[in-house]
Amino acid sequence: MSVFTLSQAEREKSLLPQLAELTAHHRENSEGYERILSSLGIARDASFASIADLPWLPVRMFKTHDLRSIPESEIFKTLTSSGTTGAGASRIYLDKDAAGAQTKQLGATLQEVLGGERLPMLMVDTIGIIKNRRSFSARGAGVLGMANFGRKHTYVLDENDQPDVEAVKTFLATYGDKPFLIFGFTFMVWQYLYEVACEHELDLSNGILIHSGGWKKLIDRAVDNTEFRRRFKEDTGLTRIHNYYGMIEQIGTVFLEGPSGNSLYCPDFADVVIRNPETWEEQPVGEPGVIEVVSTLPRSYPGHVLLTEDLGVYNGIDDGDWPGKHFSVMGRLPKAEARGCSDTFQGAAA
């Protein structure tokens, strides 16, 4: 059952009523969210003509405030992440239903490229990243979340963060002749898997790589997505490569790179709006702007329409590998800085 089926018109029709209902649900159950919308003068019974008309929250709100639509007694899981923008960590509250829904939908999304069964899995990380289950980093959470979709996990790095070439060779000897899953963060995949595979002439041609985490660390090595794909194909035989874009504030929703590469697609329960940072109107195809991510998953907290701090651009609508909008992420918004009297500027100047 694919979740990459809806054209943009079908998506509007299917998602808009659900998102409007979610907006009302969050107003009803999250006092903070209700205060924001009523301060903006959005009436309780407001109707929205399109997905782009829905009110958005800056994603950083979850770093500065506790926003949830469930009573404390129903909190099943609290996710925390520290982003790169400082201001502490986001706090995302899930109840049992929300936790179940996000795992299920992430699975449905990845099934598009992994097929129905769990594959043997190569983790481009160290097992240490998930050793401490009480508190792990965003990276650890990512590794743990992904581990569900594979079996026979083998970690590429040993406990000292050194590539464990023997372990990788053994894995490939055992499982390498059938499809297998590779997961890791983009820069680690490049630094450890690609470089080790080149050095030891490993054959990754049956691999399916799922990776995420941005290109910032690869820019000084002059590696962009196109180069990343080309080199993997030429030097290791790996061609099934899927970058994805997602964030803890919309856990379970990932925008997945299509088979032909260089464009991210929205699953059927999600959408994206690229906004002009001057007017906040939606940008046409080809015009960069700030990325807004939209998803029907967040029910336990008001995270269904979020303005990210990333820049992106539509590459097209209904004209790519899968239906709907497809887009690229171009980087982060620079941090807001102010001059002031305070020497150590921490948001409150002297």
Place this chain on the structure above:
Amino acid sequence: MSLNQRFPLGDAIEVDKLVEELRAEPVGGRLRVGDPRVVEFLTKFARKLLAPATARRFPELASLGFFLRKGEIAKALSTLETSGDALRFPRGLVFHVPPANVDTIFVYSWALSALAGNHNVVRVSSRSAGAAETVLEALNAALSEVDADTAAAITATQRMVTYDRSDAISGALSVAADLRVIWGGDASVAALRKYPLAPHARDLTFPDRSSFAVASVRGWQNASEAERRGAAEGFYNDSYWFDQAACSSPRAVFWVGEEDGAREAGQEFRKLLAEVLATKQHVTEPAMAVQKRVSAYGAAVDGLVSGIEFQGNGIATLELADPAVLPREWLGAGTFANARVDTLSDLVPIVLRKDQTVGQFGFTKEELTEFVTELAGRGVDRVVPFGSALTFSAIWDGYDLLTEFSRLVTVQA
């Protein structure tokens, strides 16, 4: 670990040697309060700042140049004249720690202290750029334009240095100082207080402050079109010059008067302000626009505001749910809390010691004096018309700086 000498330009120097040099008596005798050598040097320096090319590039340096003109200096010094049994003298060696990111404060602080006849060592931030660099160039250039004896006296007694964080250096300068002047807010004050002073010495501190604006509804109604426009322009300078993060920039605007009038006046004022932003081609970076929304929505979540209005990315207005609960922290360039009160007296219980500047429009001197009298020292150090919030003055944060930088000796025969 040595210090770099930025003014007068010189070789790197060890802190003990620097203190020794600063303690020595200069050629031509000790500096006195209002010493003509200092006046001569400052006047030359001011002229450089007022040069059209410099003033165009850094308007804040033009204000500084204006502040240091000969007539202004004379006016400031006249406030120090003593009578009766008292004679006024410099304090001695003053150690200044200015903020890193308001490029001109260190000059005001230093110049007034030099006028009072002190020997000064100023720690200039190594992060300083732009205007601060221009200031240092102008200081060094002025040195070659005064007569040799003046230059020698200034070189011997006045130093601006940079050094990387160093307990040894900050400690040595602190213990050597007769007065330590700390700008840059609470964190800077706390950091420097770790270093002991000599028993007779003291600190002059400039901690975190916040400011707000008041506008009289009646005053607005009685103002001409040009005066209203002028108010919006002045308010723009007060608020946007340092991204509203300067201690004197208003964070909140209180309309004082009846409700309908206040609403109309506020709307018209914001419309005029938006026109000023357009005329000045003010740009709000996308990250700043997002920051402003995070702050505004956050204030809503916290229950502080009942309404939020954006006029483009440049102006965000947060209608306060209760005028008594106003945000004093920085919310992003061009983010104003807005509220109405019946009279200035209603603001009295709201004021805190932290409140520094009240920008005002449309009040009479009597009304303002009455307000300040009623405050009775609770807070607020200065009341200025819109457009003057960032204008530095020799009386700052409640201190008469020249007085602070000098001391009195009494003689009875």
